[in-house]
Amino acid sequence: MTEQSETLTNQPLRFSIPTRDARGRLVRLDEVLNEILAAHAYPPVIERTLAEALVLTALLGASLKEAGSQLTLQTQTEKGAIRLLVCDYKDGALRGYAQFDTATAAALPQDPTLLGIFGQGYLAITFDRMKPASEGGGRYQGIVPLEGETLADAAQNYFVQSEQIPTFIRVAVDHVDGRCVAGGLLVQHLPEGEEGRERLHVRLDHPEWAHIEIMSSTIAAAELADPALPLEEIVWRLFHEEKEVRIEQGDLLSKGCRCDPVHIRDVIAKFPAVDRVEMADDAGDIVVDCEFCSRRFPISLASFNN
Structure with a gap:
C-alpha cells in the first residue's frame, strides 16, 4: 500500500489486512452531511448526534453490495432529548433525521452523556439484503441497549452481541470553516479469514485481532474529522507495518431523500x-x-x- 494525495470525502474506503484476518471501512462526510443537516434547524447537540449516526449508517451500509439493499439505523427511547432518530443507506444514498424535545435538548450540558441525550433506550440496526435467503438475503434486525459513552460504542456492542464479530468503531464530529465534518472507522475480525464460518469470538486465542484492535485505537478524532487528510493516509498511519493492506474505494455517497x-x-x-x-x-x-x-x-x- 502506498500513500495517495487524493482526499476521499463522501466516499467510503474499504480495506483488508489478509495476514491478520481483518477488514475495515473508513468514511468522512462533508458536503452530503451538510445537505442533510441544512433541512432542519437542529441545536448543536442534536446536530452532532445525528452526524455521528449518519457516519455509522454510511460505515455499515457500505458493506451492502447488492443493488436495492438497505441499512436502517434507528433509536427507540424514552424521556431523553432525542425521542426518535432514523437514518438509512440505500445504493449510496444516505438520509436521516431526529425528532427531539426542545426544552430537554436546551437543558443538556455542552458535552452530554449518551444517557442524557437519549434516556433509556435501544439501538436497532436492520439489514435488508436483496439476495436469496439461502445466500444470507432477506431482512435481519438486531436490537441492543443504548449503552456506552457514544452511539459508536452502542453500535460496537451490537456487533459483539448480535453478530458475534469482534469489532472496533470510532466516530468523530467537528466544525471546519463553518460546516460540519464527521468521519468514522470500523474494523472487524474475520475468523479463518472468511465470512460465513463459525464465529468463535468467545475463544481467548485471538492474537491477530488483539494486535489490530490496539493499532486501531491509536486513531485520533482530529484525524477522522480532518477534511484535508486523505483516508488512505489514515490507513497508512495505522497499518503501514503490516505485510499487506488492500484498499478499495466504495460508492460515492449522496443525499438520499426518496420523497417524490x-x-x-x-x-x-x-x-x-x-x-x-x-x-x-x-x-x-x-x-x-x-x-x-x-x-x-x-x-x-x-x-x-x-
Missing part, C-alpha cells in the same frame, strides 16, 4: 375515495410531510378524479 410527488400520489391513490376525502384539508389538499427533507407535499384531492 408522483410516488406519493400513487400511494394515496390506493386508498378508497372516502378515506382520501377524510385526509384532505379545508383547501382540498392531502398534505404529506417528509421528515427527512422537511418538505410538505400537497396533493390535490381533485387530481384523483382525472
Whole structure:
C-alpha cells in the first residue's frame, strides 16, 4: 500500500489486512452531511448526534453490495432529548433525521452523556439484503441497549452481541470553516479469514485481532474529522507495518431523500375515495410531510378524479 494525495470525502474506503484476518471501512462526510443537516434547524447537540449516526449508517451500509439493499439505523427511547432518530443507506444514498424535545435538548450540558441525550433506550440496526435467503438475503434486525459513552460504542456492542464479530468503531464530529465534518472507522475480525464460518469470538486465542484492535485505537478524532487528510493516509498511519493492506474505494455517497410527488400520489391513490376525502384539508389538499427533507407535499384531492 502506498500513500495517495487524493482526499476521499463522501466516499467510503474499504480495506483488508489478509495476514491478520481483518477488514475495515473508513468514511468522512462533508458536503452530503451538510445537505442533510441544512433541512432542519437542529441545536448543536442534536446536530452532532445525528452526524455521528449518519457516519455509522454510511460505515455499515457500505458493506451492502447488492443493488436495492438497505441499512436502517434507528433509536427507540424514552424521556431523553432525542425521542426518535432514523437514518438509512440505500445504493449510496444516505438520509436521516431526529425528532427531539426542545426544552430537554436546551437543558443538556455542552458535552452530554449518551444517557442524557437519549434516556433509556435501544439501538436497532436492520439489514435488508436483496439476495436469496439461502445466500444470507432477506431482512435481519438486531436490537441492543443504548449503552456506552457514544452511539459508536452502542453500535460496537451490537456487533459483539448480535453478530458475534469482534469489532472496533470510532466516530468523530467537528466544525471546519463553518460546516460540519464527521468521519468514522470500523474494523472487524474475520475468523479463518472468511465470512460465513463459525464465529468463535468467545475463544481467548485471538492474537491477530488483539494486535489490530490496539493499532486501531491509536486513531485520533482530529484525524477522522480532518477534511484535508486523505483516508488512505489514515490507513497508512495505522497499518503501514503490516505485510499487506488492500484498499478499495466504495460508492460515492449522496443525499438520499426518496420523497417524490408522483410516488406519493400513487400511494394515496390506493386508498378508497372516502378515506382520501377524510385526509384532505379545508383547501382540498392531502398534505404529506417528509421528515427527512422537511418538505410538505400537497396533493390535490381533485387530481384523483382525472
